[in-house]
Amino acid sequence: MPEMKNCTCSCAKENDEQKYKKLAELMKQYKNSEGSLIQVLHIAQAIFGCLPLELQRYIAQGMGKPLSEVSGVVTFYSFFATRPRGKHVIRVCLGTACYVRGGKKIITRLEEILGVGVGETTKDGLFTFEVARCIGACGLAPVIMIDDMVYKQVKPEKLENILAQYN
Ligand code: FES
Structure with a gap:
């Protein structure tokens, strides 16, 4: 073993x-x-x-x-992890629709807020930050998921409030 x-x-x-x-x-x-x-x-x-x-x-x-x-x-498959994940997993969709409607700006803002890059986990173990391919909500892009919850039409300035709900 x-x-x-x-x-x-x-x-x-x-x-x-x-x-x-x-x-x-x-x-x-x-x-x-x-x-x-x-x-x-x-x-x-x-x-x-x-x-x-x-x-x-x-x-x-x-x-x-x-x-x-x-x-x-x-x-x-992005849902498999080779390293331990944080308590909550944030996935930012970077499929085509989300990418052209601001997915990249969401990534940049999340990097600033969390202090870690894509594929990393925050020091306190609260969040792991990943990107995803299309998650099937293109009409409401840009989209992020935190655990099983989908957030639609996300604006970078709303991210801090969204993350504050998780502890
Ligand atoms: S491209 Fe993001 S939900 Fe389809």
Whole structure:
């Protein structure tokens, strides 16, 4: 069992051994089903908080797949994280509609407010700041998401008030 030091756990009472046991059982069930790697990665991220390389390696072994395939999936989809995330995840849409209607200005303002760049987590662990591709609300661009909440027609000057709701 690889040692996991980097991720925050969604279930603090469980130790690593129990988490790996749960994941191993799950992989046994999913191993032979077509297209199940993404589901296993989702569940693994929910159990461990993120998917660092040692965990990707463990999943590759358990699923009988090359590590390159597992890592390829993890890096392709923005909802998978290889490092621990903050309590809240901010995603700024940079799809075409949001980009042309001011998505870039939102990024710049968020960098100023949070003091971190895209892909980083604030020092207090409250926010992780990411960009997303189109999230399907183009008519109301520019759009950001904080956790599951979608904010539409966001103006940079409204961002501080929006963030103040989160603690
Ligand atoms: S481009 Fe941002 S919601 Fe579609």
